[in-house]
Amino acid sequence: MGPGGVIRVITETEWIQQARSGDHVAFGRLVQAYQTPVYNLTYRMLGNAAEAEEAAQEAFLRAYTHLRSYDPQRPFRSWLMAIASHYCIDQLRRRRLTWLSFEDEIAVPENPVEGGLVQLASDLPNPESVVTQQERAVQIQTLLSTLSPVDRAAVTLLYWYDYSYEEIAETLDLTVSAVKSRLYRARRDLAKLLEEDGENGLQTSD
Amino acid sequence: MDCKQATEMMVARLDGHLDDGSTVLLEAHIGACCSCQAEWRSLQRLDDLLTTAPMVRSPVRLRVQVMTRLQRREQARRAIVGSTTLALGTITLMLLLLAPVLLDLLRMVGIAPTLLSAGPETVVQLLALMRTMGRALLVLLETFVTPLAALSLCSLALALALSRLWTGAVSRLRTES
Numbered sequence: 001m002g003p004g005g006v007i008r009v010i011t012e013t014e015w016i017q018q019a020r021s022g023d024h025v026a027f028g029r030l031v032q033a034y035q036t037p038v039y040n041l042t043y044r045m046l047g048n049a050a051e052a053e054e055a056a057q058e059a060f061l062r063a064y065t066h067l068r069s070y071d072p073q074r075p076f077r078s079w080l081m082a083i084a085s086h087y088c089i090d091q092l093r094r095r096r097l098t099w100l101s102f103e104d105e106i107a108v109p110e111n112p113v114e115g116g117l118v119q120l121a122s123d124l125p126n127p128e129s130v131v132t133q134q135e136r137a138v139q140i141q142t143l144l145s146t147l148s149p150v151d152r153a154a155v156t157l158l159y160w161y162d163y164s165y166e167e168i169a170e171t172l173d174l175t176v177s178a179v180k181s182r183l184y185r186a187r188r189d190l191a192k193l194l195e196e197d198g199e200n201g202l203q204t205s206d
Numbered sequence: 207m208d209c210k211q212a213t214e215m216m217v218a219r220l221d222g223h224l225d226d227g228s229t230v231l232l233e234a235h236i237g238a239c240c241s242c243q244a245e246w247r248s249l250q251r252l253d254d255l256l257t258t259a260p261m262v263r264s265p266v267r268l269r270v271q272v273m274t275r276l277q278r279r280e281q282a283r284r285a286i287v288g289s290t291t292l293a294l295g296t297i298t299l300m301l302l303l304l305a306p307v308l309l310d311l312l313r314m315v316g317i318a319p320t321l322l323s324a325g326p327e328t329v330v331q332l333l334a335l336m337r338t339m340g341r342a343l344l345v346l347l348e349t350f351v352t353p354l355a356a357l358s359l360c361s362l363a364l365a366l367a368l369s370r371l372w373t374g375a376v377s378r379l380r381t382e383s
């Protein structure tokens with residue numbers, strides 16, 4: 001960790017302390033610092049911008065409410081990610097109960113226009129590669145949507161947050177061997193799906 | 207090594223958990239087994255797709271939205287705490303106001319001696335009342351801007367004024383009789 005990292009940790013600890021004693025401004029700084037990691041997680045989990053935004057807000061509100069139970073020995077980011085993951089898993093389970101008959105409709109994810117793709121566009125002058133990027137984004141969300149809520153969280157934490165099996169286990173309240181087998185099965189199934197749909201990408205049911 | 211074991215090793219390799227010896231074994235199997243070769247290709251393709259996917263950036267408005275919801279929630283909480291404290295305060299006040307009458311009623315029933323001897327308890331009751339009132343005032347001051355709070359404050363002041371008049375009247379009556 002460089003000096004910048006140390007300074008960041010110190011200010012973050014201060015923000016957490018201040019937020020704990022009811023300082024909204026300090027908590028706002030924490031939200032600002034972590035909004036993208038939290039939003040990316042809720043987006044990957046829920047598959048659409050509106051729900052992802054709502055879930056990210058809810059995750060932060062829950063974090064604020066439970067700030068007293070946060071153990072400063074643990075990275076704040078991990079703690080926050082655990083809250084967001086569990087909230088999304090609950091939402092997906094609830095959704096499954098409510099929308100059982102509309103599964104086909106919710107299986108179609110939308111483009112994350114709000115997200116990194118717009119930014120990527122500037123790096124890619126060729127509009128066709130932008131389209132490819134967007135297609136890939138849809139493909140990823142379609143693949144993720146076939147997974148169970150917990151598997152979806154595990155895959156997301158592995159690929160976008162570089163979590164170790166141990167960290168995933170801790171975040172999702174699973175054993176390390178359970179994480180290992182979930183990640184194994186999930187990727188075997190996803191690879192099969194990807195293969196079945198060929199080089200042209202997955203066909204979403206319109 | 208069977209194909210299931212091979213797939214497990216492929217996944218371990220993607221995550222960088224496969225030692226050199228096992229990697230050699232896996233590569234030998236992939237070289238000799240067509241279905242595992244295809245599986246390895248598709249697993250790599252999936253891994254590549256997920257590894258290269260960028261984080262989706264949060265909308266900028268998220269922070270403001272969280273702050274707004276936080277404020278609204280705290281306001282609602284304060285209003286609930288405030289009104290509860292006020293209600294408790296009012297009940298205590300009512301009990302105190304009724305105390306002289308209650309005493310007379312109880313004296314008629316015949317258990318007055320036990321209550322009359324409880325002088326210190328009245329002091330305790332008064333202290334509790336003052337504490338509750340203090341808390342109610344603090345909470346009300348915090349939510350001073352809302353008309354509800356102003357209204358509550360007015361009613362509280364009214365209740366206090368009435369109580370003073372009432373206790374005054376009662377004590378005057380007592381000394382006269």
Ligand SMILES: [Zn+2]
Nearest residue numbers: 209212239242
């Ligand atoms: Zn094989």
